[in-house]
Amino acid sequence: MPGQYARHFFDAMKILIIEDDNETRDYVSAGLKEAGLMVDSVSDGYEGLMLAKEGNYDLLIIDRMLPYLDGLTLVKTLRSTGCTVPVLFLTTMCGIDDRVEGLNAGADDYLVKPFAFSELAARVNALLRRPRATVELNVLQIQDLEIDLLKRGVKRSGQLIDLQPTEFRLLEYLVRHAGQVVTRTMLLENVWDFHFDPKTNMVETHISRLRSKLNAEGKSDLIQTVRGAGYMIHEAA
Amino acid sequence: MKLPSIVDTTSFKLSALYLGLFLVSFLAIGLTVYWLTTHTLEQQLKSSIETEANRLKAEYDSGGIAELKDEIDEVDGRVSHTLLEYGVIDQNGKLIAGNLNSFKPSAGWQTVKRTPTVNKPEKEGKEFLYIRVIRLPDNVWLGVGHDGEYIQDAGEAIIQAFLWGIVMVIVLGTGGGFYLSRAFLKKIEGITSSTEVIIAGDLKHRLPVAKNRDELDNLALLLNLMLDKIGALIENVQQVSNDIAHDLRTPISRLQFRLEDAVKRDVSAAQYREQIAFAIEEIDTILATFSALLRISQIESGSRRSGFKTVNLSDIVVSVAEALAPVAEEQGKTIHSAIDKAIELTGDKELLTQLAFNLLDNAIVHTPENTLIDLSLHLSDHRIELRVADNGPGIADASRQKVLQRFCRLEQSRTTPGNGLGLSIVSAIADLHDGTLVLSDNNPGLKVVVTFCNNHL
Numbered sequence: 001m002p003g004q005y006a007r008h009f010f011d012a013m014k015i016l017i018i019e020d021d022n023e024t025r026d027y028v029s030a031g032l033k034e035a036g037l038m039v040d041s042v043s044d045g046y047e048g049l050m051l052a053k054e055g056n057y058d059l060l061i062i063d064r065m066l067p068y069l070d071g072l073t074l075v076k077t078l079r080s081t082g083c084t085v086p087v088l089f090l091t092t093m094c095g096i097d098d099r100v101e102g103l104n105a106g107a108d109d110y111l112v113k114p115f116a117f118s119e120l121a122a123r124v125n126a127l128l129r130r131p132r133a134t135v136e137l138n139v140l141q142i143q144d145l146e147i148d149l150l151k152r153g154v155k156r157s158g159q160l161i162d163l164q165p166t167e168f169r170l171l172e173y174l175v176r177h178a179g180q181v182v183t184r185t186m187l188l189e190n191v192w193d194f195h196f197d198p199k200t201n202m203v204e205t206h207i208s209r210l211r212s213k214l215n216a217e218g219k220s221d222l223i224q225t226v227r228g229a230g231y232m233i234h235e236a237a
Numbered sequence: 238m239k240l241p242s243i244v245d246t247t248s249f250k251l252s253a254l255y256l257g258l259f260l261v262s263f264l265a266i267g268l269t270v271y272w273l274t275t276h277t278l279e280q281q282l283k284s285s286i287e288t289e290a291n292r293l294k295a296e297y298d299s300g301g302i303a304e305l306k307d308e309i310d311e312v313d314g315r316v317s318h319t320l321l322e323y324g325v326i327d328q329n330g331k332l333i334a335g336n337l338n339s340f341k342p343s344a345g346w347q348t349v350k351r352t353p354t355v356n357k358p359e360k361e362g363k364e365f366l367y368i369r370v371i372r373l374p375d376n377v378w379l380g381v382g383h384d385g386e387y388i389q390d391a392g393e394a395i396i397q398a399f400l401w402g403i404v405m406v407i408v409l410g411t412g413g414g415f416y417l418s419r420a421f422l423k424k425i426e427g428i429t430s431s432t433e434v435i436i437a438g439d440l441k442h443r444l445p446v447a448k449n450r451d452e453l454d455n456l457a458l459l460l461n462l463m464l465d466k467i468g469a470l471i472e473n474v475q476q477v478s479n480d481i482a483h484d485l486r487t488p489i490s491r492l493q494f495r496l497e498d499a500v501k502r503d504v505s506a507a508q509y510r511e512q513i514a515f516a517i518e519e520i521d522t523i524l525a526t527f528s529a530l531l532r533i534s535q536i537e538s539g540s541r542r543s544g545f546k547t548v549n550l551s552d553i554v555v556s557v558a559e560a561l562a563p564v565a566e567e568q569g570k571t572i573h574s575a576i577d578k579a580i581e582l583t584g585d586k587e588l589l590t591q592l593a594f595n596l597l598d599n600a601i602v603h604t605p606e607n608t609l610i611d612l613s614l615h616l617s618d619h620r621i622e623l624r625v626a627d628n629g630p631g632i633a634d635a636s637r638q639k640v641l642q643r644f645c646r647l648e649q650s651r652t653t654p655g656n657g658l659g660l661s662i663v664s665a666i667a668d669l670h671d672g673t674l675v676l677s678d679n680n681p682g683l684k685v686v687v688t689f690c691n692n693h694l
Contacts, residue, residue, distance in 0.1 A: 097544065114524060166559050192560055196532075196591045197525060199659075200598055205563045 013128050016055060017041040018048030018074070019063040019090065024113070028061065028090075031117050032124065045069030052078055057085055059127055064091035064102065072105050079106035086127040090115075099195065118229035122181045129180060140175050142233060145214070145222060147175060156214060156222075166191070167210045174223065174233045183230035207231060248421045252414030259406060267399035271392055278388045282367055283346070289321060290369040290381040297373055305379070306334040320384040322366070328376045337368070340380040344372040348385070365389055424453050440468050470538055477534045484657075485523055492519045529658040536665040541585050548586045550621065550689075551578050554614045557593040561601060569606035572597070575613040580621055582689055584670045592666040595659045596625045596685055604629030608682075619691040626684040637676045663687070 015032055019025040020043045029039045040055065042048045045066035052060055052074075060078075064071040075087055087107045091098060099110045109123050140147040146155045152168060154161045163171065169191050174182060184203045188194045207223060214222050224232045243249055297305040302325070309323045313335060324337030332338040339349050347368045368382035427445045434442045443464060444457040499512040535541065558574045565572050582589070600610045604627050611626040632640060641664050660674075667674040672689040 097541070100544075112528075114520075164559075192556065194560070194590060194594070195587050196594075197528075198594060198598060199525075200561070200564055200602065202560055202564050205567055206560075209563050 012038065013058045014038045014040070014056065015059045015061060015124070016048070016052055016057045017061045018043075018045065018052070018066060018071070019061070020044065020066050021063070024063075024090070027117070028120065031121065035121065043067070045071065045074050049074050049077060052085070053081065053083065059124060060085055060087045061124070062087055062089055062107075064089055064098070072102065075102075075105045075107055088120075088123060088127060090120075116228075118181070118226075119183050119185060122183045122186060122230060125180045126177055126182075126186070129177070140172070142175050142178050142235060143222065145175065147172060156219065161213055161216075163210070163213060166206065167213065170206055170210055171214075174231065178233045179235040181226045181230050181232050186230070243415060243418045243422060246418040246422055249414050249418035252410065252417060256407065256410035256414065259410065260403060263399070263403060263406060267396070267402075270399075271395045274395055275388055275392045278391060279367075279385070282383055282385060282388065283369070286321075286367060286369045286381050286383050290371055290379065293323070293379055293381065294371050294373070297379070302333070302373075302375070302377065305373075309335045322382045322384075324380045324382075325373075326378050326380070328378075333377060335380075337380050337382050339366070340368045340370050340378070340382070342370075342372075342376075342378045344370055344378070346370075347380075349382070421453075428453075428457060435464065440464070440471065473534050473537050477530050480530055481527070485526060488519055488523050488526075492516055492523075495519070526658065529662065533658065533661055533665050536588065536662070536669050539669060541588065541669060545583050545585060547581055548584055548589060549579065550582045550584075550589060550623075551576055551580045551614060553586065553590050554593050554612070554623065557590060557597055558612055561594070561597050565601045565610065568601060570601055570604060570608045570610060572601075572610045572612055575611075575615075577615050580614060580616050582621060582670070582691070584689075585666075588666045588669065592663050592687065593623065595663045596623070596687070599659055600625050600627045600629075600683075600685075604682075616691060621689040621691050623687045623689075624684065626679045626682060628679065628682040631678060631681055631683045632676065634678070640676070641674070 015037050017025055017029055017032075017039060019028065019041065022043070025041050025043065029041050032039050040051065040057075042051055043066075046068040048060075048062065048066065049069060062071045062074060066074070069077075071089060071091075075089075078085075078087075086109075089102045089107045089110045090113060091102070091110070092113045102110050108127055111120060111123060138148065138150050140149065144157045148154075149172070154163055154168065154171065170187065173187065173191050185197075187203050188198070211221065211223050222233055224234065226232055293305060293308060296308045305325065309325070312321075313323060322337040323335035324332060324340070325334040326332055326338055326340070326342060328342050330338065330342065340347050347370055349366045349368055365384065365386045365388075366382040367385045368380050371379045373379055424445075424447075431442060431444045443461045446454045446457050446461070450458070495512060496516060499509060504512075554574075554576050558572060558576070562572055597610070597612060600608075604610070608627050608629045611624065613622075613624045615622050615624075640660055664674050667687050667689075670689055672687050675686045675688070677684045677686070
């Protein structure tokens with residue numbers, strides 16, 4: 001399953017997993033290793049904090065409930081020392097306030113257990129790829145697609161495409177994450193700001209509309225469906 | 238639990254303190270009254286004695302000792318019923334005139350105690366005399382005296398009255414303190430025993446509240462409200478566990494059958510994969526139901542209220558309509574929206590979004606093709622009305638209330654997706670925002686109206 005994430009996504013990236021449940025830790029660790037990442041893992045919060053401070057990690061995956069030092073305090077402590085490493089929270093606490101609490105503590109993303117590995121991998125990928133210093137571009141370009149962020153205009157092969165505001169936001173998100181798998185949940189959270197699971201095929205419908213607008217006149221399909229995971233726009237054709 | 242003895246109660250200590258303060262002030266008043274009375278009486282007496290003495294001195298001045306003697310004899314004889322007494326003595330204390338000789342030959346005021354005289358035999362014990370002594374020429378001294386015992390009597394009467402008063406105060410004060418403390422203890426005892434009953438497990442039991450509410454009853458009333466709230470929360474938790482027991486059992490056992498079946502039979506790898514895919518799907522459904530239930534119970538607990546902010550409900554409804562419009566269109570349904578701009582509400586953005594989403598989603602999913610869905614948001618008379626109405630088949634009167642219950646799905650076949658919790662979530666969210674959720678007949682179709690108070694003015 002994790003094999004579908006090409007190795008080059010994660011070249012020589014170092015990840016620290018702080019998780020007290022052995023099964024989850026091994027499962028996540030094995031999956032990420034298989035995807036080409038260097039993974040360290042510890043089972044308690046205190047040791048985790050020590051390692052996170054010293055080791056030069058690119059991403060921390062932290063469970064909320066840990067022995068000796070809970071995840072929330074761990075992240076707060078880490079952030080107070082000026083450490084800016086991306087943090088992904090894993091938790092069984094599906095409370096509606098927990099997400100806000102976690103993000104306020106300084107976490108960058110939040111994933112509720114149980115989760116599909118594909119969801120975790122997509123989010124890890126997005127966090128690793130996130131530019132540390134953002135250079136704001138006015139125009140995004142990918143393959144033969146051009147998005148003018150100021151004029152809110154989209155062109156494919158020089159031809160103007162008329163998009164609804166939601167479709168524009170959806171496309172922008174996909175393009176900004178080009179080369180990465182973007183899951184349905186990530187789209188719901190970031191494009192619509194919906195933090196619940198709508199049982200309808202809402203995302204699919206919007207994607208298919210966007211697709212039909214982008215792929216008019218028999219052009220190649222820009223948006224790839226990654227089975228069982230989500231969608232992706234490739235950086236190069 | 239052991240109750241404190243009456244003497245240890247706050248009310249008893251307080252009444253003892255007040256009693257002490259009252260006694261001190263009572264004593265001070267008593268002494269003042271005593272002094273003022275005796276002093277005034279003494280002044281009055283002295284001034285009348287003085288007048289009489291001066292009159293007699295004038296007699297002497299005009300007619301010498303003989304005249305004075307006559308006058309004294311006459312006055313003594315005339316006014317024997319009065320308490321005035323007269324006497325003239327020489328320097329040796331020998332009586333020259335009158336019958337008062339119990340004074341010393343020295344000018345000024347004298348007070349004298351003596352045994353009763355013959356003409357006042359009823360007086361036992363001592364007499365108390367105020368005597369004004371005037372020195373006359375020829376070394377004789379005139380003394381005019383008056384019995385002052387009544388002044389002492391008055392003083393004693395006053396002191397006695399106050400002493401009795403003090404006794405009464407102590408008795409009543411202590412008794413009252415005991416009574417008050419007992420009443421207080423009795424009330425506390427009521428609360429204590431009720432609490433013990435509740436601790437023992439009877440969560441329906443409540444603290445006693447008297448009709449004439451004092452502050453203790455108010456406290457009990459407040460505690461009862463708290464118990465009501467806790468009771469409701471516990472009931473909620475029980476409800477959730479019952480729901481889980483009932484509604485999750487079915488899919489879990491279905492999953493178990495499938496997996497057992499797959500293990501027993503010798504099937505190909507492809508078939509295994511198919512069974513596993515099915516199992517994962519089933520688990521997803523179970524987990525979704527599970528988190529929906531937890532979400533409902535969290536919403537119902539009200540803890541979310543603390544994070545309420547001003548939210549733009551118009552924007553929320555517009556974004557939900559935009560998100561679902563393509564879905565409706567794909568299924569051959571039309572959404573007609575009339576959304577007033579800039580309607581604000583104090584609430585939870587995430588939950589209000591879910592409320593609007595679930596309502597509109599229900600209208601899309603549970604109606605046939607070509608249905609027209611009316612979505613509107615209006616503000617009128619401080620009330621915000623969110624309305625989702627369709628012209629589909631609607632819900633029969635009898636079933637309309639049932640759909641608000643958890644896991645209620647009118648379709649027995651259960652072909653449409655969903656877990657029967659969508660409207661339960663809507664109902665819980667509306668409650669959290671003090672809103673009402675009403676389902677009614679749209680003739681034809683279903684009309685769902687959520688009304689909020691415009692708490693953001």
